[in-house]
Amino acid sequence: MDFFQYRQNQLFAEECQVEALAQKYGTPFYLYSRATIERHWHAFNNAVEGHPHLICYAVKANSNLAVLNVMAKLGSGFDIVSGGELARVIAAGGDPSKVVFSGVGKTRDEMKQALEAGIYCFNLESGAELERLNEVALSMGKVAPVSIRVNPDVDAGTHPYISTGLSENKFGITMEQALEVFQRAQQLDGVAIKGVDCHIGSQLTEIPPFLDALDRLLTLIDELEGLGIRIHHLDVGGGLGVNYGDENPPHPDQYARALLDKLGDRKLTLIFEPGRAIMANAGILVTQVEFLKQNGDKHFAVVDAAMNDLLRPSLYSAWQNIIPLRPRKGEPTHYDVVGPICETGDFIGKDRALCIEAGDKLAVRSAGAYGFAMASNYNSRPKVAEVMVDGEKDHLVRARETIEQLWQGEQVLP
Numbered sequence: 001m002d003f004f005q006y007r008q009n010q011l012f013a014e015e016c017q018v019e020a021l022a023q024k025y026g027t028p029f030y031l032y033s034r035a036t037i038e039r040h041w042h043a044f045n046n047a048v049e050g051h052p053h054l055i056c057y058a059v060k061a062n063s064n065l066a067v068l069n070v071m072a073k074l075g076s077g078f079d080i081v082s083g084g085e086l087a088r089v090i091a092a093g094g095d096p097s098k099v100v101f102s103g104v105g106k107t108r109d110e111m112k113q114a115l116e117a118g119i120y121c122f123n124l125e126s127g128a129e130l131e132r133l134n135e136v137a138l139s140m141g142k143v144a145p146v147s148i149r150v151n152p153d154v155d156a157g158t159h160p161y162i163s164t165g166l167s168e169n170k171f172g173i174t175m176e177q178a179l180e181v182f183q184r185a186q187q188l189d190g191v192a193i194k195g196v197d198c199h200i201g202s203q204l205t206e207i208p209p210f211l212d213a214l215d216r217l218l219t220l221i222d223e224l225e226g227l228g229i230r231i232h233h234l235d236v237g238g239g240l241g242v243n244y245g246d247e248n249p250p251h252p253d254q255y256a257r258a259l260l261d262k263l264g265d266r267k268l269t270l271i272f273e274p275g276r277a278i279m280a281n282a283g284i285l286v287t288q289v290e291f292l293k294q295n296g297d298k299h300f301a302v303v304d305a306a307m308n309d310l311l312r313p314s315l316y317s318a319w320q321n322i323i324p325l326r327p328r329k330g331e332p333t334h335y336d337v338v339g340p341i342c343e344t345g346d347f348i349g350k351d352r353a354l355c356i357e358a359g360d361k362l363a364v365r366s367a368g369a370y371g372f373a374m375a376s377n378y379n380s381r382p383k384v385a386e387v388m389v390d391g392e393k394d395h396l397v398r399a400r401e402t403i404e405q406l407w408q409g410e411q412v413l414p
């Protein structure tokens with residue numbers, strides 16, 4: 001079931017005609033579907049029904065308050081990587097006691113903020129971070145719940161920029177060091193060991209790398225038990241891929257079943273940190289064709305969205321489908337769909353067969369994750385609006401930035 005569908009040759013988002021929203025809000029804008037977010041979240045939650053678990057949505061994928069609030073209302077937990085993300089979760093009505101804190105460089109202030117908020121667990125990524133957290137917790141008279149992120153050195157088979165579970169990547173602690181770090185943690189009064197954590201990369205479209213990682217984590221958990229260190233939860237991270245075009249990623253049911261089979265009768269609580277799997281296909285980016293132009297044999301569609309609004313194509317050569325809001329009949333032309341930014345790498349899609357005219361509006365699909373979240377003001381372009389549909393209602397969930405906001409906080413010399 002896709003909540004973005006054509007009806008009478010017009011693209012709809014749930015019960016809303018997207019072109020009418022483009023008239024109302026102007027382009028470009030991100031458009032999210034509440035029903036899709038809820039369906040994807042439930043797909044994960046139902047997949048592990050009956051086994052103790054916590055779904056911690058990875059806030060980095062899309063941190064709009066309305067998005068977080070939809071999940072908070074479902075009872076979701078959250079995976080954060082900064083004090084800013086923690087503040088957003090709390091502002092959106094999320095429960096800090098269901099927050100896990102990942103990331104290789106947590107500052108003292110961020111640690112304090114998270115301890116004050118009473119988060120569920122810190123996912124530690126180095127021995128040095130363990131020492132720092134212990135100090136901070138002791139200075140506050142608290143004990144910090146911790147899990148150690150292990151880097152299992154498995155090849156996730158994904159784009160090199162988004163693979164995180166190889167020992168050459170900066171994330172986590174190698175298997176060899178992990179035992180030592182756990183033993184050190186056990187000696188410290190400011191931390192309490194709760195779990196083992198890993199996250200091997202993003203946009204994984206096959207199950208075996210997850211299972212390879214799990215095998216290694218379970219071996220470690222057994223070794224820890226042998227040393228008298230009890231592990232309460234296993235955080236398997238995020239990373240489940242989505243269908244951008246011709247991928248065929250496993251459904252959360254298949255993924256969870258494979259993990260649960262391997263877990264056998266172990267009583268470990270399972271934590272999942274899905275980001276993309278919940279948000280990518282819950283959002284589109286709506287943009288307008290400004291000009292069509294031709295340089296030699298090459299055809300370009302210059303649109304009003306650019307790499308500062310949606311970075312994934314430029315950064316990872318990522319392919320995202322581009323479809324017209326109102327398809328025209330006729331022979332398509334092959335266009336590079338490009339933005340107005342002064343960079344050759346500013347493109348949204350290359351070699352796309354489209355039958356379009358200037359003024360037509362397009363939807364870039366699968367843009368709900370790592371879309372707005374990675375946007376910048378490059379070329380002094382105000383960030384675009386964000387809208388959420390809920391059945392037949394539409395809500396502006398972030399106003400388009402104004403020109404004045406571009407230099408907010410800046411000052412010229414006296």
Ligand SMILES: Cc1ncc(COP(=O)(O)O)c(C=O)c1O
Nearest residue numbers: 058102202238239273274275276
């Ligand atoms: C620690 C951690 N957890 C969860 C995620 C979410 O990943 P994804 O959006 O691929 O589910 C990421 C990003 O890759 C991450 O670094």
Ligand SMILES: N[C@@H](CCCC[NH3+])C(=O)O
Nearest residue numbers: 060162202203312369370
């Ligand atoms: N931002 C990346 C994913 C990185 C995941 C963050 N750990 C993307 O758009 O695909």
